[in-house]
Amino acid sequence: MQVDSSVIQADATQPLTVDLGAVSEWKVRRQEFVRATPDQKKELLRKSSIGIRQQVLTTINGAGLGHIGGDFSVTDILVTLYEGVLNLEPGNPNWESRDRFILSKGHCAAALYSVLAKCGYFSESRLTHFAKDLSPLNGHPNRNKIPGVETNTGPLGHGLPVAVGCATAAQLLGKSFRTYVVVGDGELQEGSNWEAAMYAAQRGLGGLTLIVDRNRLQQGASTADTNDLEPLADKWTSFGWETHVIDGHSYEDLLRVLTLQPGDRPRAVIANTVKGKGVSFMENGVEWHHKVPSAAQYEAAMKEVAA
Amino acid sequence: MSKVDNSVGFDCRQAFADELEKMAREDTRIVAVCNDSVGSSNLGAFRKAFPDRLVNVGIAEQNMVGVAAGLANAGMRPFVCAASPFLTGRALEQIKADVVYSDFPVVLCGMSPGMAYGELGPTHHSIEDLAWMRAIGDLTVTVPADPDETRATMRWALESGRPCFMRVGRTKVPAVSQPSVTFQPGKFNTLRDGQDISIFAAGTMVSRALEAAEYLAEGGVDARVINAASIKPVDVASVISAAKETKGILTVEEAIIYGGLGSAIAEVVVQNHPTKMRILGVTGLAPTGSAGFLMDHFGLSATGISKAALELLART
Numbered sequence: 123m124q125v126d127s128s129v130i131q132a133d134a135t136q137p138l139t140v141d142l143g144a145v146s147e148w149k150v151r152r153q154e155f156v157r158a159t160p161d162q163k164k165e166l167l168r169k170s171s172i173g174i175r176q177q178v179l180t181t182i183n184g185a186g187l188g189h190i191g192g193d194f195s196v197t198d199i200l201v202t203l204y205e206g207v208l209n210l211e212p213g214n215p216n217w218e219s220r221d222r223f224i225l226s227k228g229h230c231a232a233a234l235y236s237v238l239a240k241c242g243y244f245s246e247s248r249l250t251h252f253a254k255d256l257s258p259l260n261g262h263p264n265r266n267k268i269p270g271v272e273t274n275t276g277p278l279g280h281g282l283p284v285a286v287g288c289a290t291a292a293q294l295l296g297k298s299f300r301t302y303v304v305v306g307d308g309e310l311q312e313g314s315n316w317e318a319a320m321y322a323a324q325r326g327l328g329g330l331t332l333i334v335d336r337n338r339l340q341q342g343a344s345t346a347d348t349n350d351l352e353p354l355a356d357k358w359t360s361f362g363w364e365t366h367v368i369d370g371h372s373y374e375d376l377l378r379v380l381t382l383q384p385g386d387r388p389r390a391v392i393a394n395t396v397k398g399k400g401v402s403f404m405e406n407g408v409e410w411h412h413k414v415p416s417a418a419q420y421e422a423a424m425k426e427v428a429a
Numbered sequence: 430m431s432k433v434d435n436s437v438g439f440d441c442r443q444a445f446a447d448e449l450e451k452m453a454r455e456d457t458r459i460v461a462v463c464n465d466s467v468g469s470s471n472l473g474a475f476r477k478a479f480p481d482r483l484v485n486v487g488i489a490e491q492n493m494v495g496v497a498a499g500l501a502n503a504g505m506r507p508f509v510c511a512a513s514p515f516l517t518g519r520a521l522e523q524i525k526a527d528v529v530y531s532d533f534p535v536v537l538c539g540m541s542p543g544m545a546y547g548e549l550g551p552t553h554h555s556i557e558d559l560a561w562m563r564a565i566g567d568l569t570v571t572v573p574a575d576p577d578e579t580r581a582t583m584r585w586a587l588e589s590g591r592p593c594f595m596r597v598g599r600t601k602v603p604a605v606s607q608p609s610v611t612f613q614p615g616k617f618n619t620l621r622d623g624q625d626i627s628i629f630a631a632g633t634m635v636s637r638a639l640e641a642a643e644y645l646a647e648g649g650v651d652a653r654v655i656n657a658a659s660i661k662p663v664d665v666a667s668v669i670s671a672a673k674e675t676k677g678i679l680t681v682e683e684a685i686i687y688g689g690l691g692s693a694i695a696e697v698v699v700q701n702h703p704t705k706m707r708i709l710g711v712t713g714l715a716p717t718g719s720a721g722f723l724m725d726h727f728g729l730s731a732t733g734i735s736k737a738a739l740e741l742l743a744r745t
Contacts, residue, residue, distance in 0.1 A: 218504065266532050272502055274531040277522055283492040284527055287499015294460070294481055295503065314523075317489035321496070324487075 134251035138244035138258050138268055145213040145242030157208050160374070163206065167373040170240070171201045175400050175427035177236040177249065180321070183420050185232075185253040191410035192306060193233035194427075195337040195370070195395035199304060200237045202376040208302065213239040215269035221299050222272050226281020227306035227335065228262040229412075235259055235268070242271035279312025281305060282332060286318045289330035289388070300384065304333045308340030311349045313363075316361070319388075323362030328384035332363075335370065336350040337397035341411050358390035370395035400427040438601030442540060444576030444626035445597045446471035448583050449508060450478055456587065458506040462497045464490050470510035470540050470597075490515050494523035494537075501533035506587060512546070512594060513539030513555035521561055524594075529566045534590040536583070537562075541599035542572075543633060543683030544711070547720040551717065556711045560688025562594045563661045569593045569614045570661035572682075572690075574635035577606040578658055585612040596632055600683075600720050603636045605656065617664035619676045623653035625670035626738050630681040631657045631690050633724075638681055640731035645738055652738060660690050668697040677741045681734055686710040709734065 148202040155166055174197050182188030203223060204210070211217040213258060225234045251257040258267035262276030273284045285303035292299050305315065322330055336354070338344055345351050358365040364385055368375035370393025379391050397411070398404030401423045415423055453459040453475065462484045476483045484500070486493045490511060497507035509516065516539050517524070528535045539558055545662055546553035554558060562570045569591065573579040579597060586593040605620060607725050620635070621642050630638035635656045642652040654674055671678055678698060680691035691708030698706060726731055728737060 222502065264530075273498060273533075274526055277526050279491070280495060280523065280526055283495020283523070284499040284502065286492065287496035288502050289499070290484060290496060291500045291503030291505050294484075294500075294505070297503075299503075301499075314491035315493065317486070317492035318495065321486045321489065321492055 131254055133429050134254040135256040140213055141242045141245040148241045150279045164373045167201055170205050171198055172199055172428050177315040178232050179423050181232045181249045181252045184250050188232045189229045189412045191397040192230045194399045195397045196335045197233050198371045204237045204241055207380045212218040212243050219299050222301040224272050224281040224285050224303040226275055226303055228275030231263050238270045243343045279314040282315050282316040286322045289327040292329050300329045301332045307334055307336045308345050310351055319361045322388040326386050328386050331428045333391045333393050335395050336392050337395045338410050339397045355392055363388050363390040367392045438603050439576045439600055441576055441579045441598040442471045444579045448580040450475050453479055456601055460505045460507050462509045464488055464493045464511045466511050486701040490519035491523050494520040495527050497535045498527035501535050506534045508538055510538045513542035513558045517558040517561050525565050528592045529568045536586040537591055537594040539596045542596040544720050544723045545599035547718050547723045551714040552719045554715055556685040559660055559684045571658050572596045572631040573658055574632055574656050575602050575604045575606050577608050577610050581610050582612040582634045593654040601635050602633055605635050614659050614708040615662040615664055618656040619709045620656050623651040625651040626677050627653040627675045628679045628696050629655045633683050635726040637731045641734035644735040663693045665697050668694055669701050672702035672704045673696050679707045679738050679741055682710045684710050709737050
């Protein structure tokens with residue numbers, strides 16, 4: 123196939139820069155969040171999640187590709203982290219004391235990018251350039267092109283070891299920043315995770331929190347029918363981690379566990395989620411791992427996620 | 430005469446360990462990361478001096494390289510020290526994605542490369558490392574020839590703040606560099622000028638190439654000897670000059686003949702000034718034997734190199 127360079131969108135190739143207006147709005151939201159009652163917090167996160175799911179739909183629809191099922195299973199986790207938990211300065215993405223967040227399941231980039239844009243790491247308008255030719259918004263996150271991305275992910279089983287390195291650095295340097303990493307459940311079939319799991323326990327990395335997006339489906343089938351992960355909580359506990367099992371769509375559960383003070387062990391949060399969460403015809407459908415909605419499905423989904 | 434004599438010469442790992450300790454005193458960002466390789470990487474003294482700055486992840490190379498990337502994310506300067514076959518083979522994708530593509534200042538130090546662990550068999554030979562590393566993005570790939578060049582390369586790697594792979598030799602070598610030697614990517618050092626044939630060599634092969642040049646001189650052949658430590662990027666000008674000014678190019682490496690130094694030189698030669706070439710190195714999975722035996726076996730001795738040079742010159 124011949125490439126016609128004249129059709130490359132010039133705007134899509136521009137570097138991403140911090141959106142100061144969006145950063146200010148994020149700061150206002152964060153202040154409001156801090157003051158809010160528990161019920162108000164849940165409502166704030168619910169509203170934000172609606173916006174993010176709609177943004178993901180629009181982004182994937184525009185690109186004609188993406189991983190919408192996993193994007194929707196992880197959306198509530200990401201929104202809770204960025205709106206209510208992580209210690210960040212989106213206006214200064216390389217702030218030394220920032221909490222580190224790594225999306226190991228990098229194929230869910232559209233969800234991460236939507237959340238990063240909402241915080242002001244770059245303008246939401248740039249999401250129309252997702253996966254376009256020469257766009258910095260690659261199909262998988264690239265830290266050198268996208269403010270707020272900590273390490274390049276995509277191949278599975280890479281995020282946890284890097285997160286262990288970040289948490290080790292905090293320990294060695296006596297810094298208080300925390301490290302959070304989200305892995306997909308299918309991804310735990312990669313052995314590198316278990317190398318990292320052993321070492322995190324060995325070092326007593328209390329500043330490290332792992333969140334497993336436990337949607338029970340991998341690309342082609344259920345994890346149970348492919349290479350079963352159970353008993354998953356027991357595995358983490360036996361590896362020396364403090365283990366929690368929660369509803370990954372419950373803001374109450376997420377906030378409770380993700381804001382616990384660091385202990386003397388790394389923390390594993392198995393977040394039970396639903397692949398395609400929020401859209402009835404996508405939920406638990408293995409084909410929605412990377413299917414792109416039709417125009418009619420897009421319209422229906424936009425309504426459902428707002429319900 | 431061509432046999433490796435491990436009772437003389439320098440083990441570059443010792444120079445590496447001494448320099449790392451010295452650099453760590455000057456720069457608190459430096460941390461050593463290893464895979465149960467404190468002994469084989471000579472990190473005992475480093476551990477004694479900086480017990481907290483030795484991150485030993487155990488026998489887990491994928492995690493080792495990922496952890497190094499994470500340490501670099503937080504501002505540290507990791508030197509990953511592990512036997513080269515396992516560092517480059519087991520953690521290849523981590524090197525690609527976590528270090529090079531993520532562009533973290535991680536120095537990957539491939540210990541005991543080539544056939545240094547000859548007797549242990551092909552699993553422990555690191556003859557593929559140069560080809561694998563050379564194929565990865567913007568990764569500088571270096572093979573220092575002696576202790577001074579090892580130290581200079583480490584200094585450069587720290588200052589550059591870029592991903593780097595360096596071999597750190599176990600097989601004892603004589604000093605071939607001036608103590609003032611510096612490392613610059615894309616710059617070779619011509620150690621002996623000559624007009625008949627050019628011999629590009631790296632690491633353990635440099636001293637052997639110099640010895641071969643002496644043999645060749647006895648027979649009236651004037652050989653140029655170039656220390657090609659910077660395997661990637663290569664010194665394009667040096668290669669083109671050799672192609673233009675001498676009658677043939679011989680490359681010598683303690684590595685598989687596919688994808689390493691010889692291939693790198695050939696890429697420049699065929700695209701700029703085609704000339705006669707011979708790539709001398711390891712031709713396949715090696716048998717078991719001492720490093721000295723295996724080098725002789727593959728013609729990587731001074732006599733083997735001079736013989737290959739004469740064969741090349743005789744070729745029409």
